[in-house]
Each structure stands twice: as C-alpha cells, then as structure tokens.
Amino acid sequence: MTGVLLLGGTSEIGLELTRRLCKGRPVVLAARRETDPGPLLDAGATAVHHLDFEAGDLGSHRDVVTRAVELTGGVGTAVVAFGILGDQARAERDEAHAAEIATVDYTAQVSVLTVLADVMEAGEIVAFSSIAGWRARRANYVYGSTKAGLDAFCQGLSDRLHGSGLRLITARPGFVIGSMTEGMDPAPMSVTPDQVAEAVAAEIRGGRDSTTLWIPGRLRLLAWVMRVVPRPVWRRMPR
Numbered sequence: 001m002t003g004v005l006l007l008g009g010t011s012e013i014g015l016e017l018t019r020r021l022c023k024g025r026p027v028v029l030a031a032r033r034e035t036d037p038g039p040l041l042d043a044g045a046t047a048v049h050h051l052d053f054e055a056g057d058l059g060s061h062r063d064v065v066t067r068a069v070e071l072t073g074g075v076g077t078a079v080v081a082f083g084i085l086g087d088q089a090r091a092e093r094d095e096a097h098a099a100e101i102a103t104v105d106y107t108a109q110v111s112v113l114t115v116l117a118d119v120m121e122a123g124e125i126v127a128f129s130s131i132a133g134w135r136a137r138r139a140n141y142v143y144g145s146t147k148a149g150l151d152a153f154c155q156g157l158s159d160r161l162h163g164s165g166l167r168l169i170t171a172r173p174g175f176v177i178g179s180m181t182e183g184m185d186p187a188p189m190s191v192t193p194d195q196v197a198e199a200v201a202a203e204i205r206g207g208r209d210s211t212t213l214w215i216p217g218r219l220r221l222l223a224w225v226m227r228v229v230p231r232p233v234w235r236r237m238p239r
C-alpha cells in the first residue's frame, strides 16, 4: 500500500479522512500553509510531508502530484478536499469573486483530477461534490453550480476508470457542521466532518468500484424530493 496525498492539506474533512487511512503509510499534505503533522503521526503515518499548493495555479498541479509520488514512492489514495464556499452575496456583484469560486471549486478540481487519473495506476481518488450541486438554489447558486459541474465530471471519470484498477469515490455530503459553514444554521440531516470521513473510509476499506456516496445515506431520499419541489417554492429555499 502506498502513500496518501491530501490536496487541501488543512481541510477539516480531508484531515479526518487522512487520519483514518494513514496507518503505516507516508502522507503528503498539499496546502497553502503547513499543518501540525502530530495527529497523523500519532495515527500511525510513517512520515508527513508538506508541499506548497495553490489550487488557482493550474500549471503547478502536475508538478505537485509528481513530487508527491516521489516523496511517497507512489500515491495509492488521493483526496481532493480543497474548496471554498465563497460569499454568495458578493459573488452576485463581484465577477472576480464569482470567477474565484468557479476556479477553485470547478476548474482546479477538473485539472487536478485529470492529473491524478493520468498519473495514478491503482488505488482510489476521493472527490467532494455536495448536495448543493444537486439542484442549484437561489441562495448559493455560484458554489452550487461548481458542484453540479464537478459532480458531472466525476460521473464521467468514474465510467472512464471502470475496470482500470483505479477508482473514484465521489462524496456528496449534505450540510457539514464544520469550519466551512461556521456561523451558519445547520440544515436538516446535517453531519460532522468525522461522519463524512468515516463514510468515505468505510467505502475505501470495503468497496471495489467507483461509486457516489450520499452522506448521510438517507439524504438520497431528500434529494429526490428536492427535484420535484415547484420553482416558486424552491426559489425561497435557504442555503
């Protein structure tokens, strides 16, 4: 079993997941700032390396992944956990901010997933979609649109990887009570970062093929109801 690469090395969900996967394996945290390696070493990681990673610097993505392969002797699990919620109200007036959300949450994800699928030969890649992309809401349509695009990309990439030995796990969490949503009122069926991490880790341990995971699983039912809510009602939904 080879190394774990976390892109978005300070992500709350990403670090929870990496902690569950790192025993006996080297870890690379690719991030804009360094993270205390202590918890991962305590969880059994054989080494924790830092690589500078700015998602918006698309030209650097292949170098970051190549460097992670060199540091670990091969990446067996890649977790793509960087992202921003952004400020919807600001993004409605400030096109630079809208484009920043689109770049980090869609373009950079597509770029890095393409590199990972090209470089990795076996193991798993984890990508984070969201219920926000299932049906765009007036209250967060900029972020939601990036997740819709990313989710569509992941469905296609999953089919491309079918039978290859490399699989893609597309996580579709609902509202996660954590750093990204700090100060916001939790939505129905909210989960915590460790619940998201546990669901993905269980799939990594037990599954074989690419899959899409609703987290929690019962969110799947709510999602189908969401699709049929009439537009005049949907328009007034909170984020």
Ligand SMILES: NC(=O)c1ccc[n+]([C@@H]2O[C@H](COP(=O)([O-])OP(=O)(O)OC[C@H]3O[C@@H](n4cnc5c(N)ncnc54)[C@H](OP(=O)(O)O)[C@@H]3O)[C@@H](O)[C@H]2O)c1
Residues within 6 Å of the ligand: 008, 009, 010, 011, 012, 013, 014, 031, 032, 033, 053, 054, 055, 056, 080, 081, 082, 083, 084, 104, 128, 129, 130, 131, 172, 173, 174, 175, 176, 177, 178, 179, 180, 181
């Ligand atoms: N939290 C939720 O409610 C929720 C729900 C569904 C899906 N998700 C998705 O799950 C994933 C992980 O979320 P989380 O809750 O773990 O978020 P988080 O704790 O806020 O972590 C986000 C990570 O993204 C990094 N990042 C942001 N912009 C970056 C950039 N330009 N370049 C490099 N790194 C950048 C952050 O780095 P810095 O520390 O440097 O800012 C941080 O490491 C995201 O894709 C998110 O959209 C989250």
